[in-house]
Amino acid sequence: MLFVCVKNGGKSQMAAGLMRQIAGDRIDVYSAGTSPGSALNGLSVQSLQEVGADIIGEHPKPIDPALLREVDLVVTLGREARVDVPPGTRLENWDTDEPSQRGIEGIERMRLVRDDIAARVQRLAEQLNPSVPHTEKEIR
Numbered sequence: 001m002l003f004v005c006v007k008n009g010g011k012s013q014m015a016a017g018l019m020r021q022i023a024g025d026r027i028d029v030y031s032a033g034t035s036p037g038s039a040l041n042g043l044s045v046q047s048l049q050e051v052g053a054d055i056i057g058e059h060p061k062p063i064d065p066a067l068l069r070e071v072d073l074v075v076t077l078g079r080e081a082r083v084d085v086p087p088g089t090r091l092e093n094w095d096t097d098e099p100s101q102r103g104i105e106g107i108e109r110m111r112l113v114r115d116d117i118a119a120r121v122q123r124l125a126e127q128l129n130p131s132v133p134h135t136e137k138e139i140r
Contacts, residue, residue: 001029001030001071001074001075001128001130002031002032002067002068002071002075002079003016003030003031003075003077003092004031004032004033004034004063004074004075004076004083005033005034005076005078005080005081006033006034006035006078006080006081007033007036007037007038007060007061008031008033008036008037008060008062009033009037009038009039009041010040010041010044010113011044011078011096011113012031012032012033012077013040013052013058013060014044014047014048014055014113014114014117015027015031015075015077015094015117015120015121016030016031016055016058017048017053018048018051018053018056018114018117018118019121019124019125020053021052021053022121022125023129025076026125026129026131027125027128027129028071030067030071031058031061032062032064032065033061034063034081034082034083036060036061036062038062039057039059039060040055040058040059040060041110043106043109043110044113044114046107047111047114048114050111051114051118065125068083068085068086068089069086071089072089072090073089073091073128074091074092075091075092075094075124076092076093076094077093077094077117078094078095079095081124094104094117094120096113096116096117096120097112097113097116098113099113
């Protein structure tokens with residue numbers, strides 16, 4: 001599966017990191033951006049580290065056309081990311097929470113974004129692979 005956002009420095013990296021944490025090697029997970037930035041969002045990295053997920057070593061990257069043809073599912077995060085998927089590839093859009101629209105900024109914003117993405121990732125992981133353990137604990 002491939003998570004995509006515009007810059008591939010925050011939301012799609014967070015989703016991929018959380019999916020890897022939850023699903024381990026049960027699901028092949030990738031992330032990319034439609035217009036990749038130059039670095040990971042530091043607050044995204046920090047918020048993931050708070051829950052034991054790690055994306056250190058990752059970097060923003062463009063969508064690899066060969067990979068796009070191989071994945072079964074593409075999930076776009078946010079309204080701005082647009083991906084033309086090959087026939088037969090499932091496409092989902094997650095219109096994720098944007099706390100900045102409510103005046104919430106900084107690490108508090110990123111924690112809310114992380115928690116929204118984490119809940120969606122958990123549901124998706126359970127749908128894709130029933131052997132993925134369900135987490136009862138709330139991520140905080």
